[in-house]
Amino acid sequence: MMNQGGNTQTIAAVDPNSLENRHIVNSTQGQTSSYFPSTTGSEASVWPIHRVENSSTDNGIHSHSTYQYDQHTQPPASSSASLGTVNAPQDYSSYTSYPNTADPYGYGSAGYPGYYNNYQQQSNQSYSQPVGAYPNTGAPYQPLSSFQNTGSYAGSASYSSTYYNPADYQTAGGYTSSGYTNQTTTWNGGNYANYTSQQYAPYTPETPGVYTSANATSTPQNYQQHYKQWADYYNQTEVSCAPGTENLSVTSTQNVGCPVPGVIPAYQPSDSQPPPSYTPSWRPESSSSELPSVQSGAVVGGAHDGYWNHVALTSQSQIHHISPIQAQFQKPLDQKTSYDSFQDQQKIACSQASCIQYPASQQVPYVSHTYQTPSQAVPSVDTRRVNKLQIPTNPRITSHVTLGLPKIDKDISTTNAAAKPAYISVSLPKPVEKVPSSSSADSLLKTGMFPKSLRGYVERALARCKDDAQKAVCQVVMKEMITKATADNTLYTRDWDTEPLFPLPNEDAINKELNSSNLVSSLANYKRSPSRRSKSRWEPLPEEKSEKAVERPASFNSGSLSFAAWGHVNDKERKPLVWSAGSKNDYISNAKFPSLELKSASKITQKPFKKQRLSDGVGATENGDASSDSDKEQGLTAYYAGAIALADSPEERKRREHRSKRFEKVQGHRGQNNHFKPKNAGAGNLYSRRANALVLSKNFEDGASRAVEDIDWDSLTVKGTCQEIEKRYLRLTSAPDSATVRPEDVLEKALLMVQNSQKNYLYKCDQLKSIRQDLTVQRIRNQLTVKVYETHARLSLEVGDLPEYNQCQSQLKSLYAEGIEGCHMEFSAYNLLCVILHSNNNRDLLSSMASLSDETKRHEAVKHALAVRAAVTLGNYVKFFRLYKTAPNLSTCLMDLYVEKMRFKAVSCMCRSYRPTIPVMYIAEILGFTTITPTNEDTEEKDSEGLEECIEWLKLHGACLIADNNGEMQLDAKSTSSSLYMPETDAVSHGDANLAVTDFFTRTPS
Amino acid sequence: MAYLSMGEAHRRINDYLNRFCDAVSNQDGDSLKRLLSLSSNNPSILSLADALNVFQDANRLIKQSDNYSQFGEILVHLFRAFQSYRVGSFVDSYQAFEKAANAFIQEFRNWDTAWALQALYVMVYEIRVLAERADKELATNGKSPEKLKGAGSFLMKVFGVLAGKGPKRVGALYVTCQLFKVYFKLGTVHLCRSVIRSIETARIFDFEEFPKRDKVTYMYYTGRLEVFNENFPAADDKLSYALKHCNPRSEANIRMILKYLIPVKLSIGIIPNDWLLEKYNLVEYSNVVQALKRGDLRLLRHALQEHEDRFLRSGVYLVLEKLELQVYQRLLKKIYIIQKQRDPSKAHQLKLEVIVKALKWLEMEIDVDEVECIMAILIYKSLVKGYFAHKSKVVVLSKQDPFPKLNGKPVNS
Structure with a gap:
């Protein structure tokens, strides 16, 4: 909002129209600003739409991020900002890097990554939603559509450019002035994401019907296409943008490693040179919508701007906006043809607008190039003009920066600008079209990475903060540090563990922020309780289930509140608000949910979004339903469809995104497989959440000055809100995020899903582990828990995965000990067998035998296990293999793992004891190759097979076989006793070839 | 308890403090030991505890005099331990006593000679006993018993103080034995290994120089460990040592040793009277x-x-x-002897069906295949000399010593 304020000021100086546009643009990020100028009416509706879109995406943050990305992509300067945002919240950094390099391409890519993230994580649904958001905006715009496509675009573009410029300036100024910009950007990004999500959410309620419908329908298609396309774009962008992209490329690489660092470098370069260049370009736009070049610039930078402008202007712009978005998306895939399809798909019917936009977008690429080039070379005429304009704006921005608030403004502005341009840029990149997607994916993936120590550092720093304002300031400072570090390339080399913490910022500086934040928070406070599911404090909330119902109103309220807050901010100082946003999450959360204090604002925001989605899907509009349907059709998986229907999936997606980003570069290829979480998801969010969580916990301790022992763990226990049934396992490295934790009923479904799944063990194992994790995190210990562990234990037994089995067994032991019902007997038997056959520890065996009750000992399976034990201790192989044949349940599987050993022992024993020969037939019988009583005719065939197998086995172990007079195979005992050996076991004991390759630990050491 | 006047309480406390300081300054380990043995229910300590409960400001007394305050760290916690013990709060008592013991170790470290070893033994013993009681208390309150575990790590610390060179090393084995007790009680026997290693590998000190009672205890526990490992010769050595050196009048201890020694002896073929x-x-x-x-x-x-x-x-x-195999051996031997009486020329051929029949008389339902398997195992483990002819289902015994005695050697595994 601060940014908007700054922008508006600058704009005011320039043009009233531009101001409006700017406002709009800003509003995208800082919606409030847009609202201010337009004030209610159509504009308001438009905004709500946007928000709705975001909210619909559930991911909220992600979707927002995508928006931001788009905006970022357009203006190079903004790109830096966007980068910052990217880093902080999620994968933004990668995006940002792209934008920097080639304006159009980079933007497109940036936007795409965001999309990707959404897609991967959320699957189609999420994408569809974000896309939908765009279309939605278009929809509202259409009604307004007084502005015609071209004209409006030009105008809007110019406006947007001006806006963007300010934004850029701010960002640039911030950067130039201090390393802050990068950091801030990242943080801002996070804030933005949050903001957007929040704002959107509230808005959505207001204008639910129209927005939702449009959003839902349009988005899914686009997204899908976009995924691949985006990747291509990314690749292309790098290539094409080579000259301008230096920064970009660098950033991208850096992004790979760490989103933030990459972003930072990009920013810095951009700051030094690009900002001016950018500004000029923008200025031309703003100053003159007349020039075609300007238009292009406007289009590029201002596609989004245009959107915004449209919003402000309303009517025409809407269509245009929609179309650009679609066009952009389409372009990657089909380019122009795709546009048509997009239009068709989009119910908004932006066909004309889209067409117009496309040209515009094409122009835009040029513009973007010019932008880039300007930074390096001399800016074009437009750019020059822009420069003049920019200069004035910059000072303001810089001043803001100095205040500390400016950062946020920058971010916002940048994000806005960037986001819009990104779309435009997308359209431009068409030529590049299908470059390998890998690069983009990689960059995205890479972006999520911070050094662990750095994370710890950030958490430590944040933990010191006494309040949100301080936190925000700290975040800013840290962003700065991180940017610097990235610039120095010391981000990874520096020892963050030993890095001294910076002094806490002044209270005064904080106070401003606080004031602003207070406004927000006060507004937000209204319906905190409903919104706050996530945190422990709230945990006791009985309203959880009713939350959904409540949430809507709450979100509305918060939305209105937030608007009000924004307005205040604008009036007073936008900067403070923005900075408060610096604690982005908090602000957001406050706005929507007063739960700033709570760990993750983002989580909270997500929740409302989800709810909104639901509401949209359910009651909002037919369109929305239709869209959801289409989504489903396009839906990657049935699960997802289900999840989408529930509208709960977004959070899950987010999580997945985060995780996938961090860990699963490989999954980029699987982008379409939603099962595997998307890579891109905002790692930044994760971090911020962690930090917040830390702060929370600290606050907890500080506030009550309680000892660790006295902490009420019940109140700190996470209550999951995620509705996604499928979830990949990722070992937690921080406080759990309730948005990514599934509640018990969902876990039950998940368990069912796994049980009925036809997929391989690795998949099931992964799923079960995530279920187990969610159970543990929520401290659920009941029959479901037992069931999950039993299921997993059985599965792992079936494939002979003893390590996993042992984990489950030890948990089951304590669960049974707590008196929770389950298949206690069955598992005591397994436990016994496991100890007997595999651990070979007499003490363990004794203690587990001693712990058997008489009742247990009478149980069939336990009896069997005890008999096996006796046979093994005595070496009675005949008994062992008889028991092997009659093993109940999965005892066979456990015994399987011991069969080889037992056979070898038996044969070596027989060789020593028997003279002169032993019939192989007998051995095959005794050692379980054939049934022991081969009297049945039906089994004859089997027996001959078993005999063959036995002969093979004996030969493999170095036995000497001879044929006697009757032609029957005999084992020469004496010579075999010296030649017998245990071959290296290459065979996988469980015989599953799939596992043999991938799963080394399933091999039994024998 | 009778009413205790303030003055009397004050007097008792001062008396205790005096005795403590005298014992330390005189390096009188025996007196000091008596002042510390909390769980002995020594009347002087009980009355002191009563006095402490009446006279709440004992800490001031300690601080008043330089004489006392140099041991303030010990005494303050010790007093609290006494107090808590007296009122039956063993968890608090344990915690305070551990702090006192910690402070005591610091002092002990600075004393050149081992005069206070007896007092340290008492400390160590009290720590273990208090921890066990505290765990009981915790368990009844539904909390997780963890004090014994804590005592284990504290004793490890004490062990570290003693295990080095010098005169104090004699005390190491006592601490080791207390540690064994803790570990066996906790079921974390594997932790014994590090202690054993440091006892057995340190050549600085001849094992025989340790006090006898500690040696017996040590051998008993290590012997038990060997039983777990089924290392029967080693277990036999250690437990026999313990039996030999154990005070013949402490029958309970002898019984404990025999409890493990007898199965060990049986499994190496030695049968007790x-x-x-x-x-x-x-x-x-x-x-x-x-x-x-x-x-x-x-x-x-x-x-x-x-x-x-x-x-x-x-x-x-x-x-x-595992004695089952020896029982089979005995059974075969009996059949062999009977056959020999009937027909010495064919005595060395034991028909499988005969063995099955014999087992049937014992009401052991074991079919031919299994018996054949057991015969194979007996031959394989050298409990029977000879071979098995599968075709004729006959165990052919060696003509010389077909049933070798174990004679102190374990069954081949």
Whole structure:
């Protein structure tokens, strides 16, 4: 909002129209600003739409991020900002890097990554939603559509450019002035994401019907296409943008490693040179919508701007906006043809607008190039003009920066600008079209990475903060540090563990922020309780289930509140608000949910979004339903469809995104497989959440000055809100995020899903582990828990995965000990067998035998296990293999793992004891190759097979076989006793070839 | 408790403080020991505890005098431990006592000679006993008992103080034994290994120089460990050592040793006299011994079943179970002797069906295949010399010593 304020000021100086546009643009990020100028009416509706879109995406943050990305992509300067945002919240950094390099391409890519993230994580649904958001905006715009496509675009573009410029300036100024910009950007990004999500959410309620419908329908298609396309774009962008992209490329690489660092470098370069260049370009736009070049610039930078402008202007712009978005998306895939399809798909019917936009977008690429080039070379005429304009704006921005608030403004502005341009840029990149997607994916993936120590550092720093304002300031400072570090390339080399913490910022500086934040928070406070599911404090909330119902109103309220807050901010100082946003999450959360204090604002925001989605899907509009349907059709998986229907999936997606980003570069290829979480998801969010969580916990301790022992763990226990049934396992490295934790009923479904799944063990194992994790995190210990562990234990037994089995067994032991019902007997038997056959520890065996009750000992399976034990201790192989044949349940599987050993022992024993020969037939019988009583005719065939197998086995172990007079195979005992050996076991004991390759630990050491 | 006047309380406390300081300054380990033995229910300590409960400001007394305050860290916590102990709060008492002991160790470290070793023993002992009581208290309150574990790590610290060179090393074995007790109680026997290693590998100190009682205790525990490992010769050595050096009047200790020594001896083929079992009330073994003597498989199984819980708890169940092969050996030998009486020329051929029939008489339902398997195992383990002819289903015994005695060697595994 601060940014908007700054922008508006600058704009005011320039043009009233531009101001409006700017406002709009800003509003995208800082919606409030847009609202201010337009004030209610159509504009308001438009905004709500946007928000709705975001909210619909559930991911909220992600979707927002995508928006931001788009905006970022357009203006190079903004790109830096966007980068910052990217880093902080999620994968933004990668995006940002792209934008920097080639304006159009980079933007497109940036936007795409965001999309990707959404897609991967959320699957189609999420994408569809974000896309939908765009279309939605278009929809509202259409009604307004007084502005015609071209004209409006030009105008809007110019406006947007001006806006963007300010934004850029701010960002640039911030950067130039201090390393802050990068950091801030990242943080801002996070804030933005949050903001957007929040704002959107509230808005959505207001204008639910129209927005939702449009959003839902349009988005899914686009997204899908976009995924691949985006990747291509990314690749292309790098290539094409080579000259301008230096920064970009660098950033991208850096992004790979760490989103933030990459972003930072990009920013810095951009700051030094690009900002001016950018500004000029923008200025031309703003100053003159007349020039075609300007238009292009406007289009590029201002596609989004245009959107915004449209919003402000309303009517025409809407269509245009929609179309650009679609066009952009389409372009990657089909380019122009795709546009048509997009239009068709989009119910908004932006066909004309889209067409117009496309040209515009094409122009835009040029513009973007010019932008880039300007930074390096001399800016074009437009750019020059822009420069003049920019200069004035910059000072303001810089001043803001100095205040500390400016950062946020920058971010916002940048994000806005960037986001819009990104779309435009997308359209431009068409030529590049299908470059390998890998690069983009990689960059995205890479972006999520911070050094662990750095994370710890950030958490430590944040933990010191006494309040949100301080936190925000700290975040800013840290962003700065991180940017610097990235610039120095010391981000990874520096020892963050030993890095001294910076002094806490002044209270005064904080106070401003606080004031602003207070406004927000006060507004937000209204319906905190409903919104706050996530945190422990709230945990006791009985309203959880009713939350959904409540949430809507709450979100509305918060939305209105937030608007009000924004307005205040604008009036007073936008900067403070923005900075408060610096604690982005908090602000957001406050706005929507007063739960700033709570760990993750983002989580909270997500929740409302989800709810909104639901509401949209359910009651909002037919369109929305239709869209959801289409989504489903396009839906990657049935699960997802289900999840989408529930509208709960977004959070899950987010999580997945985060995780996938961090860990699963490989999954980029699987982008379409939603099962595997998307890579891109905002790692930044994760971090911020962690930090917040830390702060929370600290606050907890500080506030009550309680000892660790006295902490009420019940109140700190996470209550999951995620509705996604499928979830990949990722070992937690921080406080759990309730948005990514599934509640018990969902876990039950998940368990069912796994049980009925036809997929391989690795998949099931992964799923079960995530279920187990969610159970543990929520401290659920009941029959479901037992069931999950039993299921997993059985599965792992079936494939002979003893390590996993042992984990489950030890948990089951304590669960049974707590008196929770389950298949206690069955598992005591397994436990016994496991100890007997595999651990070979007499003490363990004794203690587990001693712990058997008489009742247990009478149980069939336990009896069997005890008999096996006796046979093994005595070496009675005949008994062992008889028991092997009659093993109940999965005892066979456990015994399987011991069969080889037992056979070898038996044969070596027989060789020593028997003279002169032993019939192989007998051995095959005794050692379980054939049934022991081969009297049945039906089994004859089997027996001959078993005999063959036995002969093979004996030969493999170095036995000497001879044929006697009757032609029957005999084992020469004496010579075999010296030649017998245990071959290296290459065979996988469980015989599953799939596992043999991938799963080394399933091999039994024998 | 009778009313205790303030003055009397004050006097008792001062008296205790005086005695403590005198004992330290005189390096009188025995007196000091008596001042610390909390769980002995020594009347002087009990009355002191009463006094402390009346006179709440004992800490001021300690601080008043330089004489006392130099041991303030010890005394303050010690007093609190006494107080809590007196009112039956063992968790608090343990915590305070551990702090006192910690402070005591610091002092102990600075004393050149080992004069306070006796006092340290008391400290160590009290720590363990208090921890056990505290755990009981915690368990009844539904909390997780963890004090004994804490005592274990504290004793490890004490061990570190003693284990070095010098005169204090004599005390290391006592601490080791207390540690064994803790670990066996906790079931974390694997932790013993590091202590054992440092005792057995340090050549600075001859094992024989340790106090006898500690040596016996040490051998008892390490012998038990060897039983778990089924390393019977080593277990035999250690437990026999313990038995030999154990005070013959402490029958309980002898019984404890025999409880493990008898199964060990049995499994290396040495059978105890009946009177031994009776004298030390180890009748649970008598049926096992009978079964071994008679080759009565049924009796062995019954005996095992009858005392299963006891054997499982003491950890000898698996050892006894393995006697089954010796019982088979005995049975075969009996059949062999009978055959020899009838027809010496064919005595060395034991028909499988005969063995199956013999087992049937014992009501052991074991079919031919299984018996054949057992014969193979007996031959494989050198309990029977000879070979098995599958075609004719006959065990062909060696003409020389077909049933070799174990003679102190374990069964081949």
